Amino acid sequence: MGKKRVTSGMRPTGCLHLGNLLGALTNWVRLQDEYDCFYFIVDWHALTTPGGGAAVGYENVGELQNFIREMALDWISAGLDPDKCSIFVQSSVPEVAELHLLFSMITPLGWLERNPTYRDMILGYKIESPSYGLLGYPTLQAADILAYKGEFVPVGRDQEAHVNMTRDLAQRFNSLYGKQVFPITETLLTEVPKVPGLESVEKKMSKSAGNYIAFSLSEEETTEKVKSMFTDPVKIRKDDPGHPDGCVVFAFHDIYNRPELENIRGECEKGKRGCVACKMQLAGSMNRALEPIRNKRKKLEEKPEMVEEILRAGSERARNAARETLREVREVMNLPPRKDY
Ligand code: TRP
Numbered sequence: 001m002g003k004k005r006v007t008s009g010m011r012p013t014g015c016l017h018l019g020n021l022l023g024a025l026t027n028w029v030r031l032q033d034e035y036d037c038f039y040f041i042v043d044w045h046a047l048t049t050p051g052g053g054a055a056v057g058y059e060n061v062g063e064l065q066n067f068i069r070e071m072a073l074d075w076i077s078a079g080l081d082p083d084k085c086s087i088f089v090q091s092s093v094p095e096v097a098e099l100h101l102l103f104s105m106i107t108p109l110g111w112l113e114r115n116p117t118y119r120d121m122i123l124g125y126k127i128e129s130p131s132y133g134l135l136g137y138p139t140l141q142a143a144d145i146l147a148y149k150g151e152f153v154p155v156g157r158d159q160e161a162h163v164n165m166t167r168d169l170a171q172r173f174n175s176l177y178g179k180q181v182f183p184i185t186e187t188l189l190t191e192v193p194k195v196p197g198l199e200s201v202e203k204k205m206s207k208s209a210g211n212y213i214a215f216s217l218s219e220e221e222t223t224e225k226v227k228s229m230f231t232d233p234v235k236i237r238k239d240d241p242g243h244p245d246g247c248v249v250f251a252f253h254d255i256y257n258r259p260e261l262e263n264i265r266g267e268c269e270k271g272k273r274g275c276v277a278c279k280m281q282l283a284g285s286m287n288r289a290l291e292p293i294r295n296k297r298k299k300l301e302e303k304p305e306m307v308e309e310i311l312r313a314g315s316e317r318a319r320n321a322a323r324e325t326l327r328e329v330r331e332v333m334n335l336p337p338r339k340d341y
Contacts (some may be wrong), residue, residue: 082310
């Protein structure tokens with residue numbers, strides 16, 4: 001009782017990688033002790049873009065269910081605990097769709113057209129003919145958050161515009177209907193480590209760039225990925241002095257071998273550390289950190305009915321909260337009450 005509500009979601013993109021783990025999930029896991037957390041896999045949002053190739057979208061729905069299951073597995077093995085938080089699939093809560101519809105009536109078109117991520121998505125995914133659903137992406141996101149009266153949303157900077165629009169929409173709704181139905185949601189920005197891509201410290205690790213380490217990989221596969229990381233190109237022999245600051249391996253030592261970092265830097269710069277040994281050390285630490293996640297994943301993979309039960313229980317809790325909100329929403333908007341709410 002009395003815990004504040006946190007909501008957040010991720011699009012089911014297939015497999016999660018170290019960027020998602022270190023950037024979002026580790027933080028979500030931390031929050032579940034302190035807040036009443038609702039975490040959802042946003043399958044409707046996955047349909048706002050056409051997709052194609054390995055990416056799901058409205059033209060490419062074949063892998064959608066698969067990706068949802070994989071994401072649930074990744075989340076739980078990374079430490080989301082169904083006894084502490086609610087884990088579910090967005091589309092199993094139809095009340096969110098109803099709220100999205102009602103919000104769409106009061107969302108000024110200008111807000112959506114000015115949304116910077118709308119432009120970014122069109123350019124990034126090379127979308128020739130953006131859909132009504134894509135334009136309405138932030139309205140659906142607002143419905144995700146506000147159906148559960150989410151007070152805090154842990155997301156990265158790239159999502160700040162969406163959370164701001166959620167807040168604007170809540171205010172607009174509350175003032176139109178003269179009742180504080182919705183809270184004024186805040187972004188929970190946390191400092192997260194920068195996770196570079198395998199090919200450059202200048203790039204972010206991302207699914208679409210293909211420069212990632214999925215945390216469902218085996219120990220051997222992970223080691224292979226570490227071996228493929230970009231290192232200082234002018235350091236050819238072990239005793240050549242290296243330049244750790246542009247080196248991807250060094251950037252990962254900063255995450256996985258923090259206490260030894262200055263030592264590693266010194267050895268590299270003085271030509272006392274070869275890149276192969278340096279990579280093997282990193283692979284060792286990374287694999288040690290990932291081992292508990294892998295073990296948990298393996299156990300869960302053998303019990304698909306357990307994951308289904310977790311999602312079912314999560315969506316039941318979510319529906320109960322959303323029904324309560326929709327009952328209030330319908331009442332202040334003077335819509336006839338529904339017997340099932
Ligand atoms: N737009 C978010 C992203 O791409 C995903 C998302 C959908 C979300 N609904 C949400 C995040 C609600 C937080 C809260 O990362």
